[in-house]
Amino acid sequence: xxxxxxxxxxxxxxxxxxxxxxxxxxxxxxxxxxxxxxxxxxxxxxxxxxxxxxxxxxxxxxxxxxxxxxxxxxxxxxxxxxxxxxxxxxxxxxxxxxxxxxxxxxxxxxx
Amino acid sequence: xxxxxxxxxxxxxxxxxxxxxxxxxxxxxxxxxxxxxxxxxxxxxxxxxxxxxxxxxxxxxxxxxxxxxxxxxxxxxxxxxxxxxxxxxxxxxxxxxxxxxxxxxxxxxxx
DNA sequence: CTTAATTTCTTCTCTATTGTTGAATTAATG
DNA sequence: CATTAATTCAACAATAGAGAAGAAATTAAG
Numbered sequence: 001x002x003x004x005x006x007x008x009x010x011x012x013x014x015x016x017x018x019x020x021x022x023x024x025x026x027x028x029x030x031x032x033x034x035x036x037x038x039x040x041x042x043x044x045x046x047x048x049x050x051x052x053x054x055x056x057x058x059x060x061x062x063x064x065x066x067x068x069x070x071x072x073x074x075x076x077x078x079x080x081x082x083x084x085x086x087x088x089x090x091x092x093x094x095x096x097x098x099x100x101x102x103x104x105x106x107x108x109x110x111x
Numbered sequence: 112x113x114x115x116x117x118x119x120x121x122x123x124x125x126x127x128x129x130x131x132x133x134x135x136x137x138x139x140x141x142x143x144x145x146x147x148x149x150x151x152x153x154x155x156x157x158x159x160x161x162x163x164x165x166x167x168x169x170x171x172x173x174x175x176x177x178x179x180x181x182x183x184x185x186x187x188x189x190x191x192x193x194x195x196x197x198x199x200x201x202x203x204x205x206x207x208x209x210x211x212x213x214x215x216x217x218x219x220x221x222x
Numbered sequence: 223c224t225t226a227a228t229t230t231c232t233t234c235t236c237t238a239t240t241g242t243t244g245a246a247t248t249a250a251t252g
Numbered sequence: 253c254a255t256t257a258a259t260t261c262a263a264c265a266a267t268a269g270a271g272a273a274g275a276a277a278t279t280a281a282g
Contacts, residue, residue, distance in 0.1 A: 006120055006149070007120070008119060008120050008239090008240065008241085008267090008268090009117050009118065009119055009120055009123075009203075010240075010241060011240080011241095012120075012207075012210075013210060016210045016211070026258085026259095027258070027259065028257080028258070028259095037206060037209060037210055038117065038206070042242090043241095043242060043243055043244075044258085044259080045242070045243060045244075045245090045259095045260085045261085046240095046241055046242050046243075048259065048260070048261095049240085049241075049242080049260095049261095050240080050241075052260095053239085053240075067249075067250055067251095068250090068257095069250095069251085070250085070251075070256090070257080071250075071251045071252065071255070071256050071257075072249085072250060072251070072255070072256030072257035072258070073249085073250050073251070073256085073257065073258085074248065074249045074250055074256090074257055074258045074259075075248095075249075075250085075258080075259095076257090076258070076259090077258085077259070092120075093211065095148060095149070096207065098148060099123075099124060099127050099148055100127070100204065119240090119241095119266095119267060119268080120268095121267075121268060121269090122267080122268095137231080137232095138231065138232065139230075139231065139232095152270090153269085154269060154270050154271070155231080155232080156232095156233080156234080156235095156269070156270065156271070156272090157267095157268060157269045157270070158269095159232065159233070159234095160233095160267085160268075160269080161267080161268075161269095164266085164267075178276070178277060179230095179277090180277090180278085181229090181230085181277085181278075182228070182229050182230075182277070182278040182279065183228075183229030183230030183231070183276080183277060183278065184229085184230070184231090184276080184277050184278070185229090185230055185231050185232075185275070185276045185277055186231085186232095186275095186276075186277090187230090187231070187232090188231085188232070
């Protein structure tokens with residue numbers, strides 16, 4: 001299949017969540033962040049699956065952190081957005097902006 | 112699958128194209144409109160498939176027009192966005208707006 | 223005329239990618 | 253060893269996409 005020129009909504013949300021969380025961007029907080037925005041449960045499994053895909057497409061990278069000194073403190077896998085990922089975010093914004101901007105019915109509202 | 116609270120990118124683009132095209136919203140112009148925004152080919156097949164999904168979700172409705180007196184003037188199937196569809200578009204915009212608005216790195220840029 | 227080619231538009235079929243859930247696994251601490 | 257925080261896995265459902273086939277109308281050839 002041809003390469004997409006934009007991000008799907010779910011992947012876009014994940015990229016934005018990773019950017020926003022900065023140093024604390026790992027699986028669990030990322031899915032919490034998504035839940036906050038979507039107003040319903042987001043299973044961690046789906047988040048990890050999407051992160052895998054994003055990593056294989058070079059839009060995020062990951063590294064294992066040290067275990068934290070708390071019970072159940074398994075090492076976390078931290079994610080960060082790559083340059084290519086950031087480019088994609090901007091490109092997606094550009095496309096959506098253009099689409100919305102051209103709609104007479106919706107003019108005046110700014111995203 | 113659980114009902115999504117947002118639109119996929121492709122379906123969103125189609126809804127916006129349908130709104131924009133108004134009285135001329137049928138398969139072929141819709142896919143042309145998408146091509147314009149995405150800058151590459153969009154197969155009509157995928158557009159119809161998405162329109163089917165949108166209709167079964169009640170976000171668009173369709174009706175058969177009369178054949179036009181021109182070569183190949185087969186009856187067209189016109190689409191229009193339903194109230195629910197319009198609600199979805201607004202909801203999607205709201206969510207994306209919120210996501211982008213909260214990003215420090217991207218502030219200052221307006222979509 | 224009537225049959226074939228052409229045009230426009232819709233439908234079908236098949237494949238790939240994305241999204242989801244729920245359970246299983248791993249690795250740490252008490 | 254029980255508990256907890258985290259990640260990974262496996263199976264599946266929905267969405268996205270390409271391309272070929274089908275249908276209905278007009279135009280043109282004989």
